[in-house]
Amino acid sequence: MRIEVFAMERMQSTWENIVDYDMSESGVRPLTLRELGEMGFDLEAFLDEPLGYSQSNGTIPLREQLTAIYPGATVDQIEVTNGTSEANYLIALSQVEPGDIVAMQVPNYMQMWGVARSLGADVRTFRLRTEASWEPDWDEFERAVTPETRLLYLSNPNNPTGSVLSDASMRRIADRCERTGTWLLSDEVYLGAEITAPRTKSFWGMSDRVIVTSGLSKAYGIPGVRIGWLVGPAPLVADCWSQHDYITIGPNKMSDRIARVAVEAKNRERCYARTGDILRHNLPIAREWAGSFGGRLAWTEPTAGAIGLMKYAADAPSLTIADRVRQNQSTLIVPGVHVGIEGHLRIWLGGKEEFLREGLRRIGTELTALFD
Numbered sequence: 001m002r003i004e005v006f007a008m009e010r011m012q013s014t015w016e017n018i019v020d021y022d023m024s025e026s027g028v029r030p031l032t033l034r035e036l037g038e039m040g041f042d043l044e045a046f047l048d049e050p051l052g053y054s055q056s057n058g059t060i061p062l063r064e065q066l067t068a069i070y071p072g073a074t075v076d077q078i079e080v081t082n083g084t085s086e087a088n089y090l091i092a093l094s095q096v097e098p099g100d101i102v103a104m105q106v107p108n109y110m111q112m113w114g115v116a117r118s119l120g121a122d123v124r125t126f127r128l129r130t131e132a133s134w135e136p137d138w139d140e141f142e143r144a145v146t147p148e149t150r151l152l153y154l155s156n157p158n159n160p161t162g163s164v165l166s167d168a169s170m171r172r173i174a175d176r177c178e179r180t181g182t183w184l185l186s187d188e189v190y191l192g193a194e195i196t197a198p199r200t201k202s203f204w205g206m207s208d209r210v211i212v213t214s215g216l217s218k219a220y221g222i223p224g225v226r227i228g229w230l231v232g233p234a235p236l237v238a239d240c241w242s243q244h245d246y247i248t249i250g251p252n253k254m255s256d257r258i259a260r261v262a263v264e265a266k267n268r269e270r271c272y273a274r275t276g277d278i279l280r281h282n283l284p285i286a287r288e289w290a291g292s293f294g295g296r297l298a299w300t301e302p303t304a305g306a307i308g309l310m311k312y313a314a315d316a317p318s319l320t321i322a323d324r325v326r327q328n329q330s331t332l333i334v335p336g337v338h339v340g341i342e343g344h345l346r347i348w349l350g351g352k353e354e355f356l357r358e359g360l361r362r363i364g365t366e367l368t369a370l371f372d
């Protein structure tokens, strides 16, 4: 199976550990094992656990805890995976066939773009409109989601805009998918990372066609344990489990145990609160910095997620600017072209204050040279 390069992930995996300032991230600065210990993870007890295989679709205790987040879901409707990305992949592998149509919002995390095309699907996109506070372009949406469309992928809250769909938009999307018989895959890995918005509503329960993916990487701030999950109708979840058997078999035992601590209601809220606090502290710093370019750097501020998507007033391609920032300032940012929106840059907002300020200063040096 041929697959095209996942441009953003490849750029990040090539450079993120080499540059001085990685400003390309999208979650908040991660928690440590010590902090998870304070939340109840018993490392001392775990030291004596034989490191055997874990339950490949997630231990029953973990899946039981996850059912509490998704009302009405049972343990056979949940599959625990190695990150949200594996959950998305399993869904595509088990549902998408050559010749299918797969719809997705853009801008977006472009994983599904590459995966669906590698499986022989035709990907149809619909825009989130800059000029309409990132509401979907409904004409494009209706052209993309038709009875021929197998799967619709969206991220809500969205990467990279940090926007959240309104209740009315969610209803409209769910109704359309029900009418067309399309799977509605809602990637909710940023749910809980709200900055100013109220808690994002899940698509879960809005229709029988809904599948939700999520994980610990963003709103929880624990990407290194690589735990994600998918929730959907039991037969679909069983199909995903079959795919899982062939790929990674299952997540690792220590991560499953850590996840049981993280998703406990009080700890989940603690993680979300930490994320919100970091972002509410950092947002005004980024706002002031963006404002210092006299209107040449414009953005609709994110309402959720550790990402600022900024539109720059210059003709240069976003990749050229990102390359310059990396080469001249040892600072990594995401060019808009890697998330489906040219003319923009995606900048990380989730670091410590000193880190954020210095990262922005370095990016600013290159932007000033570009605008002059």
Ligand SMILES: Cc1ncc(COP(=O)(O)O)c(C=O)c1O
Pocket: 026, 082, 083, 084, 085, 086, 109, 155, 159, 187, 189, 214, 215, 216, 217, 223, 227, 228
């Ligand atoms: C929308 C979205 N889904 C999934 C992922 C990958 O998540 P994970 O680390 O849980 O595999 C990302 C990472 O940036 C993302 O933005």
